[in-house]
Amino acid sequence: MQIRATTVLPAERRPITLHTADGLELVGELALPQDRAPEAALVCLHPLPTAEGMMDSHVLRKAAYRLPTLAGVAVLRFNTRGTESRHGKSQGEFGEGEAERHDVAAAIEYAEFEELPRPWLLGWSFGTELALKWGCDPEVEGALLLSPPLHRATDADLDVWGDSGKPLVALVPEFDDYLRPDEARQRFARVGQAEVIGVEGAKHLWVGEPYVRTVLNTVVERVAPGAAPLPREWDGPYERDTFTG
Template identity: 55%
Template sequence: MATLVLLHPLPTHGGMMDSHLYRKAAWRLPALAGIAVLRFNTRGTVSEAGRSQGAFDGGVGEQFDVASAVEFVRERGLPGVWLVGWSFGTDLALMHGCLPGVRGAVLISPPLRWSSPAELRVWERSGKAVVCLVPELDDYLRPDEAAERFGADLPSASVVPFENARHLMVGQSDKVLDAIVGVVAPDVRTPLARTWDGAWEKRQVTIVES
């Protein structure tokens, strides 16, 4: 089927592996779509899951976090590896994620703040799929500008506008998850079920004091 490696938003502004879209993806997609999900905190990030080692490095040292996550899923023989970046995580995907074994990337609210045109051209030359989910009301990059900027250096990228959505995709979780599934596992029927009557367990939460 498919495996998602989730790269979270900017940790200096509250981004983490427990950000709402990624929490829901990890809870829902394995059961409802048969998709494996790996989420983790990049260096220097704090969440309910704990504090990761190291310090935030502005997307530079995070190269090794991305590479380690991809290697983690590859070593376990998990199928169809895709990167899913959100905000800062989209720049990590573009900067460091065009790796052997990665099929493509889904970019949620890409700001194109940290990544360079040269890094977009690496993806273009690779032939790997890149799909951009761009909020209509984004504070950083809206669909028309996204189409122009990706079109200049990564013209094969698909830009998908999200009507009435903002950068954090609040209230858009179901649509975003359905869109991701449509890209990485097109044989899975969407919209996904909104209820679950199978086995479940309570989440264990660790409280971290900053």
């Protein structure tokens, strides 16, 4: 069977609740390989909730549906404060990327408590801002950034990552609405170890299965290189995702 946009591969899926330092409960899910311990983990930071971003935004959802099985990677997704998806609504209100520092910290702490190995941040759009501003934590291996707008994140935030030496990989669509590859290379140049990958033909929302495959393959190449490239066929059991968002 060809793996399609609606394919859901087997995994152990646990609903979780993250508890922030300022007293909120955040809705989330942890997807784990069924038949082995994970060799790495992704902590997903979703796009802008005021523009319909959430833990179920399609690239993050497909990562959770495929990577535990295909790559042995755990995938932790959650709704930031005030964000709602089919998994439920997190407490609190949108904090313009500032109060969300507590949300990022809660997710990293959860990954540490669960002893998830080699956690990487996977941010998309607004989620890249959260990763850059609040995610350079000793427990984090590095960060993968999808469509970084670099609106809220400052040069000072980039310098923190540069000083850390942690890997920073930015996937920048050729036709992004906010930041395109050439400008992204200029902005990220102050982070010596940063890698900027321009993706030909892609747009900010990564619509289309070829672009999703590009994203997920790049992620796996960094966090679980032995599993790359990801197969396009699956002979085992699977489900269909009926979500249309």
